[in-house]
Structures are given as structure tokens and as C-alpha cells.
Amino acid sequence: xxxxxxxxxxxxxxxxxxHGDDYxxxxHGDDYxTxxxxxxxxxxxLEHIGDEDYQVVINGQSTPxxxxxxxxxxxxxAFGRNFELDVxxxxxxxxxxxxxxxxxxxxxxxxxxxxxxxxxxxxxxxEPLLSIESMKIMTVIKAWRDGVIDSVNYAEGDAFDKxxxxxxMVEEESEGE
Amino acid sequence: xxxIKSSVEVNSxxxxxxQARNRxxxxxxxxxxxxxxxxxxxxxxERLKKQKKLTPRERIELLLDPGTPFxxxxxxxxxxxxxxxxxxxxxxxxxxxxxxxxxxxxxSDSTVKAGAWYPKSVAKSxxxxxxxxxxxxxxxxxxxxAGAFLPMQSEIFPGHKMxxxxxxxxxxxxxxxxxQVAVVLGHCxxxxxxxxxxxxxxxxxxxxxxxxxxxxxxxxxxxxxxxSAEELGGADVxxxxxxxxxxxxxxxxxxxxxxxxxxxxxxxxxxxxVDKRDPEEPFYDPKELxxxxxxxxxxxxxxxxxxxxxxxxxxxxxYKPDYGTTxxxxxxxxxxxxxxxxxxxxxxxxxxAQKATNFMELCNRDRVPLVFLQNxxxxxxxxxxxxxxxxxxxxxxxxxxxxxDVPKFTVIVNGSYGAGNYAMSGRAYExxxxxxxxxxxxxxxxxxxxxxxxxxxxxxxxxxxxxTLTDEEAQAIRDDIAHDYEHKSSAYYSTxxxxxxxxxDPADTRxxxxxxxxxxxxxxxxQSSHGVLRI
Numbered sequence: 001x002x003x004x005x006x007x008x009x010x011x012x013x014x015x016x017x018x019h020g021d022d023y024x025x026x027x028h029g030d031d032y033x034t035x036x037x038x039x040x041x042x043x044x045x046l047e048h049i050g051d052e053d054y055q056v057v058i059n060g061q062s063t064p065x066x067x068x069x070x071x072x073x074x075x076x077x078a079f080g081r082n083f084e085l086d087v088x089x090x091x092x093x094x095x096x097x098x099x100x101x102x103x104x105x106x107x108x109x110x111x112x113x114x115x116x117x118x119x120x121x122x123x124x125x126x127e128p129l130l131s132i133e134s135m136k137i138m139t140v141i142k143a144w145r146d147g148v149i150d151s152v153n154y155a156e157g158d159a160f161d162k163x164x165x166x167x168x169m170v171e172e173e174s175e176g177e
Numbered sequence: 178x179x180x181i182k183s184s185v186e187v188n189s190x191x192x193x194x195x196q197a198r199n200r201x202x203x204x205x206x207x208x209x210x211x212x213x214x215x216x217x218x219x220x221x222x223e224r225l226k227k228q229k230k231l232t233p234r235e236r237i238e239l240l241l242d243p244g245t246p247f248x249x250x251x252x253x254x255x256x257x258x259x260x261x262x263x264x265x266x267x268x269x270x271x272x273x274x275x276x277x278x279x280x281x282x283x284x285s286d287s288t289v290k291a292g293a294w295y296p297k298s299v300a301k302s303x304x305x306x307x308x309x310x311x312x313x314x315x316x317x318x319x320x321x322x323a324g325a326f327l328p329m330q331s332e333i334f335p336g337h338k339m340x341x342x343x344x345x346x347x348x349x350x351x352x353x354x355x356x357q358v359a360v361v362l363g364h365c366x367x368x369x370x371x372x373x374x375x376x377x378x379x380x381x382x383x384x385x386x387x388x389x390x391x392x393x394x395x396x397x398x399x400x401x402x403x404x405s406a407e408e409l410g411g412a413d414v415x416x417x418x419x420x421x422x423x424x425x426x427x428x429x430x431x432x433x434x435x436x437x438x439x440x441x442x443x444x445x446x447x448x449x450x451v452d453k454r455d456p457e458e459p460f461y462d463p464k465e466l467x468x469x470x471x472x473x474x475x476x477x478x479x480x481x482x483x484x485x486x487x488x489x490x491x492x493x494x495x496y497k498p499d500y501g502t503t504x505x506x507x508x509x510x511x512x513x514x515x516x517x518x519x520x521x522x523x524x525x526x527x528x529x530a531q532k533a534t535n536f537m538e539l540c541n542r543d544r545v546p547l548v549f550l551q552n553x554x555x556x557x558x559x560x561x562x563x564x565x566x567x568x569x570x571x572x573x574x575x576x577x578x579x580x581x582d583v584p585k586f587t588v589i590v591n592g593s594y595g596a597g598n599y600a601m602s603g604r605a606y607e608x609x610x611x612x613x614x615x616x617x618x619x620x621x622x623x624x625x626x627x628x629x630x631x632x633x634x635x636x637x638x639x640x641x642x643x644x645t646l647t648d649e650e651a652q653a654i655r656d657d658i659a660h661d662y663e664h665k666s667s668a669y670y671s672t673x674x675x676x677x678x679x680x681x682d683p684a685d686t687r688x689x690x691x692x693x694x695x696x697x698x699x700x701x702x703x704q705s706s707h708g709v710l711r712i
Binding site: 071072089091092107108109126134135136137138139140162 | 179180186475477503523555559623625626
């Protein structure tokens with residue numbers, strides 16, 4: 001099973017094979033060599049002692065570990081240090097690279113109910129930008145990322161068609177200029 | 178399967194405002210449910226005590242395996258009718274565990290009008306039997322009813338799904354191999370006498386239980402014969418002399434214990450084979466649903482946030498996520514059972530209807546039960562949409578959904594309007610179970626459009642009669658119409674009429690669905706075979 005993990009700020013690809021209660025962990029292509037030697041498969045055994053207490057046994061040497069997991073995240077205390085570990089979802093990883101759009105288009109014809117922002121305004125992700133109503137349902141359009149508003153194309157009370165561009169943000173690369 | 182990543186902020190002003198409103202609605206629901214279950218006049222309770230009778234809920238508690246849940250059906254049936262005087266329609270019913278078997282419990286509520294049958298009592302009993310038949314569940318009848326409420330006999334007696342249908346269904350249940358046991362805890366007179374008699378096993382309590390076609394007063398009037406109830410059709414007569422019943426017992430406790438023993442002898446059903454894995458609690462707390470559901474029913478919300486708080490591990494594989502985006506389809510597990518989920522994220526368009534059709538065909542072929550989460554204003558209207566054939570695409574969805582072999586379950590989580598209710602497996606489409614959240618609305622169209630239309634019609638007819646109205650009078654007519662329409666669109670009206678199987682606490686949705694799926698799997702289904710079309 002191949003997984004991408006994020007440990008601190010660095011990303012690693014790890015392959016884990018199960019052998020009964022043991023896992024063989026194998027790390028790919030980097031020169032970080034504290035626990036696992038590059039290219040060399042080490043047999044590690046993680047023993048659960050109780051609650052969040054574990055001990056990891058590598059080459060016959062055991063080290064106490066504290067591990068709290070929450071969803072795809074784990075907080076680990078071992079070797080005198082704290083680690084934050086995230087398991088990266090391969091589908092999310094692929095989707096990240098596809099980039100996001102700079103504008104919101106109307107999913108169906110409707111009416112602009114409320115406009116909360118002006119062009120040039122700085123907004124942060126999750127901030128409500130507009131409220132629209134279509135087929136008796138009110139939808140709040142929120143900022144999908146941090147950025148600067150480029151244009152708002154309809155005023156309150158205006159009707160719009162399907163696929164009309166309702167609001168656009170300044171392209172990310174050009175914002176710094 | 179991937180975990181849904183919630184973007185709900187539990188400390189945001191919106192969340193907190195929604196939560197406050199929804200908790201208020203939940204408190205109202207809890208209060209109404211508690212009253213319907215327990216609030217009774219002292220004299221009714223004292224009368225039972227004098228007769229050494231237990232209340233229906235005490236009886237059910239004795240019947241069920243200790244510590245197991247009871248999934249009550251339609252606890253608020255008739256809550257908006259009969260001036261609120263017949264709580265639960267005088268019948269307590271639901272699914273519980275007896276000796277390790279899922280059974281349908283059907284109990285008269287003798288704390289309400291001596292268990293008399295009102296039109297809605299009969300309709301509720303018929304629905305409970307339907308649940309037994311559709312899901313192949315043995316039935317335990319706890320019988321203690323005064324019989325039909327005479328002033329309303331015309332609404333109880335002869336129609337298709339009225340009184341007679343109760344006995345008809347008992348016969349059909351028997352032929353379908355579904356065991357039934359009755360405990361007779363009161364007098365069963367006339368038609369009522371058939372309830373225990375059509376069961377496989379009938380237990381009668383000495384002194385209080387009685388079975389006769391005509392009771393002592395009728396016998397006296399018709400033939401002049403003087404006879405006591407016990408001599409006419411008491412436990413010892415029917416169990417020892419006529420053989421109409423099977424076991425005479427000295428107390429309700431003994432009778433119910435015997436019913437438990439009998440259920441323990443019933444053949445265990447082999448459950449339908451579906452994909453299962455170990456259950457897992459949702460990653461996101463189901464109680465967060467109170468903050469997810471907008472305080473205003475007309476505000477859009479992301480159904481994925483609801484799914485994340487219902488399914489195992491909050492894990493969901495979304496099918497065709499970039500196509501027909503106003504409808505969410507995908508696979509998840511609930512209490513370890515694999516399900517296909519179809520949830521609304523906006524109006525139904527041609528593409529969303531096509532996606533749903535395709536997804537239902539996949540689930541049907543792969544024996545994956547379907548869960549519909551309704552929040553639907555309807556299908557999109559307008560020239561562009563008619564030209565692309567939205568009506569025929571909607572018809573495909575309705576056709577496929579109606580003819581599914583796999584069991585389906587529906588939860589109305591917010592709005593349920595128009596043809597959307599149909600396409601999303603509303604009551605008329607016979608989902609195995611249908612539940613509603615307290616704030617939900619259900620009607621052919623939204624209140625504003627309907628009130629506008631109805632007011633226009635009324636004003637036009639008044640104008641024809643030569644009457645002119647001031648603006649205030651016209652507004653008053655509109656307000657009356659809107660008020661009535663709103664009332665009849667509420668979850669309480671729906672549950673009172675039996676358009677659902679009960680209102681539920683949103684946070685209980687996962688457990689209710691888990692129990693419903695488990696019950697439904699007592700009945701296997703035939704698989705029709707054809708390839709899945711990419712529509």
C-alpha cells in the first residue's frame with residue numbers, strides 16, 4: 001500500500017506491507033535517514049501499550065511513542081520530539097494540481113438578492129460575497145479562496161441567465177503586482 | 178472510501194444561529210412526542226390500574242429484550258386531528274427485538290379512549306402490517322381495544338384500506354410465512370375478535386381478556402340470554418372449550434412472557450445478502466446537523482455536510498461528481514451496511530435526473546439498498562429546459578426508481594415539493610420507510626407561489642360576484658390562505674396524516690436508518706437482470 005504522508009512540512013512517499021501484526025515500511029527517494037535507510041526495508045513493530053501509549057521496535061530496539069490520531073491526522077511524540085503527520089489523499093492531491101477557477105457562474109437563471117462586496121475589495125476564503133435566488137431557493141456564494149474581487153456583474157434585484165458570470169476574483173499570480 | 182472534508186465552521190455566527198433555531202424546533206418536537214406518549218388523564222390511568230392492566234408502553238417494555246432499542250413508527254399520528262384528543266391515533270407500533278428476533282409490535286393504546294379505533298388508528302394499524310409484510314417481520318399484537326369509534330364508523334368500516342383490510346392483511350401475512358402472536362388483554366368484540374383468532378398463536382388473560390362475536394349486552398338484546406363475559410368468551414372458554422385461542426394465563430406479565438417464549442420458537446430469517454463491513458461512528462458529530470441545516474428552509478446547504486454526519490466514518494465515494502451537480506450520488510456504509518445515497522443539492526435538471534437514473538441502475542444490479550435524502554423544490558422549468566427534454570429525463574428517474582428491486586429508504590431533511598417529491602421516492606413510491614426532520618416542509622409547491630395563485634382565484638371569483646375588496650380585505654384573505662397552506666405543509670401535518678413513518682431528531686437519522694435497513698433485510702428480493710445503460 002503506497003501512501004503519501006506529510007511529516008512537519010515535508011512530504012514522503014511510504015509503502016507499507018503487512019506481515020501478520022508487523023508492518024514493513026519502505027520509504028522512497030529522499031536522503032532523510034534517521035529511521036529508515038534509503039532503499040533498505042526495515043522491519044518495524046508498533047506495539048500498543050494502552051490508550052495513546054505505544055512502543056516502536058526497530059532492529060530489536062524499542063522506543064516509547066505517544067500517538068493520537070484524528071481522522072487522517074496523527075500527533076506523535078517520539079524520540080524527544082513532536083511530529084504532526086497527515087496522510088495525503090491521492091485523489092485530493094491530483095485535484096489540487098488542476099487549479100481553481102477565478103469566477104462563479106450561475107448554475108441556473110435567477111435573481112441577485114444581495115451583494116456584499118465591491119471590486120478591489122480584499123476577501124478571505126469563506127466570506128459571503130453574494131446571495132442569489134433561483135427556483136425559490138436562496139444560495140449564498142462564498143469566497144472560494146483568499147483574494148481580491150475583480151468584478152461583480154449584477155446589482156441587487158437584477159435577473160441573470162444560466163452560466164452568467166456573477167462574480168470574479170483577480171487571478172492569483174497577478175495579485176502581488 | 179474517502180472521508181468527506183467538512184467546511185462547516187462550528188463557531189461561525191451562521192452555524193450558531195441555525196443551531197439555536199433547530200434546537201428550539203427539536204425541543205418542541207420532543208415535548209409533543211413526550212405528551213403523545215405519556216400525558217394522559219388521571220382517571221384513564223386509574224381505570225387501568227383498577228382493572229390490573231398495564232399501559233401499552235409498560236407492556237412493550239416487558240415484551241422487548243432488555244436494553245434493546247425500539248424504533249417507534251408514527252408516534253405523532255393524528256396529532257393535528259380529533260382536537261389532539263387521540264395521541265398516536267390510539268395505537269403504539271414499531272420494530273423491536275424479542276428473543277433476538279426483529280418483530281413488529283402492534284399495540285392498542287387503552288389509555289386513549291379505551292383503545293377505540295378512529296379512522297387514523299385503523300390507517301396506522303394497516304401501515305404497521307404493511308411494514309411487517311414488506312420486511313417479513315413476525316408480528317406481536319397486544320390487543321386491548323374497545324373496537325370501532327361508532328360516531329365515525331363510515332370512515333372506518335368498509336373502504337379498501339379500512340377496518341376489513343386489517344384482517345385481510347393478517348391472512349396475507351400468514352400465507353407469506355410470517356408468524357403472528359396475539360396477547361388478548363381486553364375484550365375483542367365483533368370484527369376485533371378476528372385479530373387474535375387469525376393469529377398463529379393467541380394468549381388470553383383470565384378476567385380481562387375476552388373474545389366474542391357479540392358481547393353480553395348484544396346477546397341479551399338479541400336473544401334474551403343472560404351471560405357474563407367470562408362465561409361467554411373468557412380465557413378458559415376460548416382456550417379450554419372452543420379452541421379459538423391457545424393459552425390461558427393469570428396475568429398480563431405471564432401472557433407477555435409467554436409471547437416472548439413463542440417468538441423464541443419462530444424460525445430465524447436468513448437476511449438478504451448485501452455488502453457489509455464493521456460499523457464505524459461518523460467522524461463528524463451528528464449533533465452538528467443542527468447547525469448545518471439553515472434556520473430558513475429556503476436557504477441552500479450542501480447535502481455532503483448532511484451525509485458526513487450520517488454515514489460510517491463520514492466516508493463517501495461520490496459518483497460522477499462533475500456531472501448533474503445539483504444531485505449528489507454515491508456509496509457509503511450505514512451501521513456497516515453498504516448503501517447508495519441520492520441527495521439533492523439544488524433543483525433537478527436533465528443531467529442530474531440522468532445521473533440519478535444511471536446510479537440507481539448500478540445500485541440495483543449490485544444489490545445496494547438506496548437512501549434518498551430529500552431537499553427538493555422540484556424540476557427546473559423554462560423553455561431551454563423543456564427543449565432539452567427535462568420532462569422525459571425526469572420520467573426516466575421516476576420509472577427506474579419505481580421499479581427498483583432493492584429496498585429504498587427516504588428521509589425528508591428539509592423541503593419536499595412537487596414532482597421532486599415523486600422522483601426522490603416520496604411516500605407514494607413505497608419506500609420501505611420514510612422519515613421527516615422537524616423543520617421540513619412538504620407540499621405541491623412553495624407557500625408563496627401557492628398562496629399567490631389561490632388568492633388570485635378567490636379574488637377573481639369575488640369580483641365576478643360584483644364584490645369589491647379593500648387592500649386590507651384582500652391581504653386578510655391572502656394571509657388566511659397562506660396560514661392554512663403553511664399548516665398543511667408542516668412536518669406535523671404530514672406525520673398526523675401518515676405521509677411519513679414519523680418525525681425524527683436529525684441526530685438520530687443514522688441510527689434510525691441503520692435499524693430500518695437491518696429490518697428490511699429480513700426480506701430478500703428477486704433480481705431482475707439487464708445491463709446498465711449509460712444514459
